Amino acid sequence: METLATALYYLPVYQCIVLAILLFAQHRMYEGRSRWLMGVFQLLLAFYFTFNLFYKVRLFELIADLYFFIIPIILSFVPVFYLYILSVTTHNFRLRSVHLLHFIPAFLILLLNAPYLLISHEDKLLYLSMGNNAPSQHAPVRYLLTIYMIGAYGISNLQLFFYLVRTIRVYRIHRKFILDHYSNTENIDLRWILITILALILFFIINNVLYIVGFKQHILSQVFYTVSMLGITLFAGIQGLRQKELLDIKTVRSEFTKRTDDLQVNSINVPVNGEKEEPKSLTEPLINIHTEVDIPGPETLPTHENQGFSEKYSGSALTAEQKQIILKRLEALMLEDKLFMISNLSVEDVADRLGTNSKYISQVINESYKRNFYNFINTFRIEEARKLLGESGNDKYSILGIAHMVGFVSKSTFNTAFKRYTGITPSEFKKGKIANK
Numbered sequence: 001m002e003t004l005a006t007a008l009y010y011l012p013v014y015q016c017i018v019l020a021i022l023l024f025a026q027h028r029m030y031e032g033r034s035r036w037l038m039g040v041f042q043l044l045l046a047f048y049f050t051f052n053l054f055y056k057v058r059l060f061e062l063i064a065d066l067y068f069f070i071i072p073i074i075l076s077f078v079p080v081f082y083l084y085i086l087s088v089t090t091h092n093f094r095l096r097s098v099h100l101l102h103f104i105p106a107f108l109i110l111l112l113n114a115p116y117l118l119i120s121h122e123d124k125l126l127y128l129s130m131g132n133n134a135p136s137q138h139a140p141v142r143y144l145l146t147i148y149m150i151g152a153y154g155i156s157n158l159q160l161f162f163y164l165v166r167t168i169r170v171y172r173i174h175r176k177f178i179l180d181h182y183s184n185t186e187n188i189d190l191r192w193i194l195i196t197i198l199a200l201i202l203f204f205i206i207n208n209v210l211y212i213v214g215f216k217q218h219i220l221s222q223v224f225y226t227v228s229m230l231g232i233t234l235f236a237g238i239q240g241l242r243q244k245e246l247l248d249i250k251t252v253r254s255e256f257t258k259r260t261d262d263l264q265v266n267s268i269n270v271p272v273n274g275e276k277e278e279p280k281s282l283t284e285p286l287i288n289i290h291t292e293v294d295i296p297g298p299e300t301l302p303t304h305e306n307q308g309f310s311e312k313y314s315g316s317a318l319t320a321e322q323k324q325i326i327l328k329r330l331e332a333l334m335l336e337d338k339l340f341m342i343s344n345l346s347v348e349d350v351a352d353r354l355g356t357n358s359k360y361i362s363q364v365i366n367e368s369y370k371r372n373f374y375n376f377i378n379t380f381r382i383e384e385a386r387k388l389l390g391e392s393g394n395d396k397y398s399i400l401g402i403a404h405m406v407g408f409v410s411k412s413t414f415n416t417a418f419k420r421y422t423g424i425t426p427s428e429f430k431k432g433k434i435a436n437k
């Protein structure tokens with residue numbers, strides 16, 4: 001069992017180094033700082049796990065050269081991870097000097113730990129090998145142990161709580177933003193980050209309890225520690241490789257232009273600045289969406305998605321006439337050109353297509369349908385999927401094939417959205433259609 005526990009200490013070191021190399025390699029292929037920051041996070045973890053490995057095999061001569069940096073590195077974990085979160089939730093994120101403020105605790109501990117550099121090599125080995133069991137008359141050893149406890153068990157826990165609160169706030173803002181701007185949230189949703197942080201909190205709580213009750217050096221405690229960190233760091237590293245950064249509007253529109261060329265859609269110009277240009281008829285809708293397409297009403301959505309839209313746009317300069325023009329042409333764009341079938345469609349894409357700005361598109365969708373852009377687009381996708389699933393000529397296509405045809409990028413997302421709007425899964429819907437024939 002002891003041999004297994006020792007062997008497990010090697011795995012996090014290798015794992016974090018490999019993940020860091022992969023992340024840095026991807027960073028060279030993509031713009032943005034997110035993969036670079038996640039790579040730095042994995043390297044810090046690799047340094048920390050290396051220190052633990054040396055301690056496990058009692059290589060105190062090597063540990064003596066590394067110890068001065070270990071507490072500052074521990075206190076850099078969460079700030080670096082938080083900067084990573086900012087990098088995937090902020091358009092054109094750039095590291096700035098103000099971000100150095102996050103590392104003040106690490107820098108202070110580095111200064112407070114400076115006496116370590118002044119004590120003799122024998123005292124360093126005494127401190128590292130004996131810790132709490134060191135003779136009380138060795139004041140430098142007791143001082144260093146106090147600084148270690150303050151940093152590793154005091155400040156680090158406060159950091160975890162502080163950045164948890166900030167991360168939840170960033171997550172909520174980001175979640176609302178992507179639902180208002182994107183029709184596909186695959187790999188830009190940050191739910192995995194909340195899972196990672198909650199797992200870290202649970203780990204820290206258990207680890208601290210084990211330390212307090214004196215169970216920290218037990219073989220099972222060491223196995224728990226290593227396996228937990230292996231799982232958490234691997235999960236974070238893989239998600240970091242998959243996570244996409246938010247594209248700036250220019251990039252979104254340039255890619256959208258290429259995609260719409262394949263659809264051969266017709267240009268629609270929407271006056272939004274008070275011009276008197278009108279569509280073919282302002283008195284008669286181009287398409288009556290509520291009779292042409294069976295789209296679930298706002299009552300089918302969660303309550304929190306139906307509230308606050310009117311108050312949100314109370315100061316908008318958009319007139320009622322302009323709203324109707326945008327609404328009619330937006331509906332035509334969806335029903336005639338089926339723009340919703342573009343998997344990565346964004347509100348900026350639609351605004352660019354209609355010759356207006358994304359804020360007006362969001363306002364019209366929010367006020368007219370009482371839903372965000374994500375749910376608005378998915379209603380059309382689900383209705384189109386229902387039609388395709390109900391046609392016998394499409395029996396040759398799988399559920400995943402149908403999902404891709406209407407704009408979904410994964411079967412799981414399609415199943416969730418389909419059941420949310422219809423109350424049944426696509427498979428159940430298809431079986432019901434077959435049974436009724």
